[in-house]
Amino acid sequence: MSGTLGDLGEFGLIGALTERVPPGKHVPLGPGDDAAVVAAPDGRVVATTDLLVEGRHFRRDWSTAYDVGRKAAAQNLADVAAMGAQPTALLIGLVGPAELPVAWALELYDGLRDECAVVDAGVAGGDVVRGPAVMISVTALGDLQGRAPVTRAGARPGDLVAVAGWLGWSAAGLAILGHGHRNPRAFVEAHRRPEPPYDAGPAAARLGATAMLDVSDGLIADLGHLARASQVRVDLVGDLFDVPAQMRDVARAMGVDPLNWVLTGGEDHALVATFPSGTALSARWRVIGRVHPGDGVTVDGAEWAGTGGWDHFGG
Ligand SMILES: Nc1ncnc2c1ncn2[C@@H]1O[C@H](COP(=O)(O)OP(=O)(O)O)[C@@H](O)[C@H]1O
Ligand SMILES: Cc1ncc(C[n+]2csc(CCOP(=O)(O)OP(=O)(O)O)c2C)c(N)n1
Ligand SMILES: [Mg+2]
Ligand SMILES: [Mg+2]
Ligand SMILES: [Mg+2]
Numbered sequence: 636m637s638g639t640l641g642d643l644g645e646f647g648l649i650g651a652l653t654e655r656v657p658p659g660k661h662v663p664l665g666p667g668d669d670a671a672v673v674a675a676p677d678g679r680v681v682a683t684t685d686l687l688v689e690g691r692h693f694r695r696d697w698s699t700a701y702d703v704g705r706k707a708a709a710q711n712l713a714d715v716a717a718m719g720a721q722p723t724a725l726l727i728g729l730v731g732p733a734e735l736p737v738a739w740a741l742e743l744y745d746g747l748r749d750e751c752a753v754v755d756a757g758v759a760g761g762d763v764v765r766g767p768a769v770m771i772s773v774t775a776l777g778d779l780q781g782r783a784p785v786t787r788a789g790a791r792p793g794d795l796v797a798v799a800g801w802l803g804w805s806a807a808g809l810a811i812l813g814h815g816h817r818n819p820r821a822f823v824e825a826h827r828r829p830e831p832p833y834d835a836g837p838a839a840a841r842l843g844a845t846a847m848l849d850v851s852d853g854l855i856a857d858l859g860h861l862a863r864a865s866q867v868r869v870d871l872v873g874d875l876f877d878v879p880a881q882m883r884d885v886a887r888a889m890g891v892d893p894l895n896w897v898l899t900g901g902e903d904h905a906l907v908a909t910f911p912s913g914t915a916l917s918a919r920w921r922v923i924g925r926v927h928p929g930d931g932v933t934v935d936g937a938e939w940a941g942t943g944g945w946d947h948f949g950g
Contacts, residue, residue: 636738639733640732640740643737652740656751660757661674661757665757675778677781681720681775681776684711687710687770697827701742702828705750705828707727707773708747708750710773710829712751715775716754716832717785719783720784721778721780722755723757724758724776725751726758727773730769732768754833756775782837785908791909791926793912795925796869796924798905798906798920799832800835802898802903803903804825805822807825808823811885831905832905839920844908845908847909849907852945852946854900869927869933870936871898898934901945
């Protein structure tokens with residue numbers, strides 16, 4: 636569809652967007668009324684929201700609208716999975732200038748639709764408003780399917796710390812884009828379109844995970860939240876992290892330490908969980924450390940010097 640949001644008007648835009656995204660099987664009443672109705676068979680709903688702001692979370696010259704849509708959905712669906720829940724539906728707030736091409740908004744919705752399809756979720760509704768920059772607000776809902784939520788607060792001394800998914804790939808991709816490059820593609824693609832290991836979330840809950848979160852800001856920063864909530868120390872074992880050769884090569888060319896990307900890079904939305912020692916973990920979980928009495932996050936017993944990850948208002 637050609638033209639801009641200004642050409643189409645608010646209700647034309649809503650019609651064009653909602654036509655593109657099926658509400659999905661958990662939504663008996665989707666877009667079109669004052670609110671959507673989302674099924675929650677066991678009566679406990681997980682709800683989470685994240686904002687994406689142009690220039691801060693994405694750049695339109697670095698990512699296509701489709702990729703921004705995939706990432707906006709992924710960032711929120713990963714939070715639902717990190718509670719051990721099955722995602723059911725998204726609510727989308729879209730802010731943009733009247734000059735924004737309609738095609739950009741439609742492609743954004745194609746990305747939202749396709750990422751939702753990975754977890755069998757849909758888009759239940761949203762809002763559109765004119766504003767100076769593109770901003771996307773995503774609220775995700777999920778179903779605990781009768782399980783207790785896996786919070787950040789349940790880790791106990793002696794537990795194993797394990798990760799499912801990627802670490803450092805998105806940060807490497809961001810660094811590559813920041814240097815004005817587009818290659819190696821694998822990292823740039825990982826930045827544009829993260830692939831959270833969604834089904835590992837409910838699987839971890841079934842395995843008896845004591846705490847869990849997704850890595851959005853950086854492993855050390857995010858584990859810091861888990862350590863604080865659980866009143867424990869998390870010790871990571873450096874030798875348990877294997878940095879891929881290709882990541883080492885990129886880091887060498889930039890004169891940086893690739894372990895920094897792995898330990899403090901966000902936006903891969905890997906799931907990190909603690910499990911009672913002796914838990915029979917499937918191959919997708921890599922053990923990276925252990926929980927101890929105390930506080931904070933250490934690497935090989937030593938405090939991590941420097942920032943542990945992204946802070947929107949940090950120095
Ligand atoms: N403006 C806000 N009002 C209320 N709660 C908030 C606000 N911002 C963040 N939170 C809550 O603080 C916690 C940490 O937020 P955040 O670091 O963004 O989590 P995540 O990385 O999983 O998205 C979450 O439980 C979130 O709901
Ligand atoms: C243009 C651009 N600059 C910088 C970044 C890096 N970045 C932006 S936000 C962020 C952290 C994750 O986003 P946040 O809003 O904190 O999500 P949450 O932790 O709430 O899931 C990172 C690493 C980016 N993705 N794009
Ligand atoms: Mg958040
Ligand atoms: Mg999170
Ligand atoms: Mg954050």
